[in-house]
Amino acid sequence: MIPVTKPFLPPRADYEKYLDGIWERNWLTNNGPLVNELELRLKEYLGLDHLLFVSNGTIALQMAIKGLGLKGEIITTPFSYVATTTSIIWEGCQPVFVDILPDRLTINPDLIEEAITSKTSAILATHVYGIPCEVEKIQQIADKHGLKVIYDGAHAFGVKFKGRSIFEYGDISTCSFHATKLFHTIEGGGVFTKDPELLKRMAYLRNFGHDGFEKFNGIGINGKNSEFHSAMGLAVLPYLEKIVQTKASQVQFYKGLLKGLKVTYPKTENIENYNHSYFPILFSSEGNLKRSKQILEMNQIGSRRYFYPGLNGLDYTSGDCSVSDDVSKRILCLPLYHTLTQEEQRMIARLLLRVQNNPDL
Ligand SMILES: Cc1ncc(COP(=O)(O)O)c(C=O)c1O
Structure with missing residues (x-):
């Protein structure tokens, strides 16, 4: 049998070397040292200042929509994985579909403006198969109409545009680190933004809104990931x-x-x-x-x-x-x-x- 894809497994010893520390510390999840180490390594690898490691690429999209406080209509395309659209709906917003470019298969920027209404709050576009959306044109349209931009970069790990990580574009980018993705942590995902305040808000969202044990900062969700998943990411990255x-x-x-x-x-x-x-x-x-x-x-x-x-x-x-x-x-x-x-x-x-x-x- 030749499968359509096969997850990459690093040599067992590379993974096991992280397990000793987990057993010593008895710290399995909740923002542990391996989560922090993976976040640091990913920042270095991608050349980014800010990112959060989360449980999967779908929760990353939902946290992005929630973090930006989006309401009403979000412009997107029908040519993406179902999670791109369902995250919009789970967050109580309405997807509005715009067609794609025939050669790149990403959103057609020339069709965005005619889909904008008084209810539109954002554009959520996918870098399909790692092909970057036309990020400059999209940003111009967003600026003109006061819209936020989210990129679903589930396929775009490591891709660059004009010398910078593709995850630097838009207000927030997300990625999936699912086992079938290029870089993976078995299950996992990332949120990326240049705005440290926004990142802080999403860090609260990731952990139920906890601000310490006795205080809450907003309504959060469980978007955390574990030491074991981080260990896999650390072992795969090299x-x-x-x-x-x-x-x-x-x-x-x-x-x-x-x-x-x-x-x-x-x-x-x-x-x-x-x-x-x-x-x-x-x-x-x-x-x-x-x-x-x-x-x-x-x-x-x-x-x-x-x-x-x-x-x-x-x-x-x-x-x-x-x-x-x-x-x-x-x-x-x-x-x-x-x-x-x-x-x-x-x-x-x-x-x-x-x-x-x-x-x-
Ligand atoms: C374009 C796209 N968006 C979102 C997702 C969802 O990611 P995850 O499976 O990590 O929740 C995927 C993964 O399959 C995807 O391909």
Whole structure:
């Protein structure tokens, strides 16, 4: 079986070395020393002044919305993972869907203004597959209309724009450190902001609103993460550069093998520190995608329709999202992970080409 993705596990000894300290201290969770150490290492790695390690990427989004005190309508796109939209709804706001750019698959900034109403409070856009949104245009629109900006950077760990971490853009960025993500802590996530006051507010939110044992600062939630999850992050981080390099060469190899296949790719050229988190391919029709996916499945090869279906199917306010509707029907992520071999890639490519060249298959 070739899965669509495989979590990276560091050598056991690297993880176990952190366990001794946990047993010695008997400190398992609640802002422990390994949480602090991971936060410090991540700040160094990403070149950021502020971040919080939280329980997952979904709670990170909810804390961002709550931390900014957003109400009313939030402009977003239907082409993202479902958590982007459901966080808006869980926080009592209304998602308003705007279409995506056909080449980058991120929000189309030229369509944002026509979706703004007197109820709009923010734009929440995803750096899909680690492709940065058009952050400068989006900020100009937000400034003009007095809106906040949140970026869902679940896929964008390590990516840069104009020499700075992509997480520095917008009022808040979030990330997922789920086991299937490039950098992971099994379950986990991050919130990032340049504003220390906002970070402080979110630190209260992360811990039930506790300001010490006998006082509360606002209404919080449990967004904390544990020493064990931090230990995994600390053990994974040193291997990250190597994983990105491996994935970059696997993508190049795939593209060579798939030259004869009538597919296109989202535009990833000229992205600084692009992280190659996924390998999405766009078929010419949904029918071709379905036949290809089926043949892969028959040969024990995983692939994923990521993202399908479009989130505008969740029945909230939506303008014309025909680009997203079309792309989500035709896009398929192929297996991509650190131990995928060239032989396996050749087999995948051979099968896809065979489907294309034999319409009756
Ligand atoms: C774009 C996007 N946003 C949010 C999330 C949610 O992250 P988590 O699974 O850590 O809650 C994911 C993860 O799958 C994602 O891909």
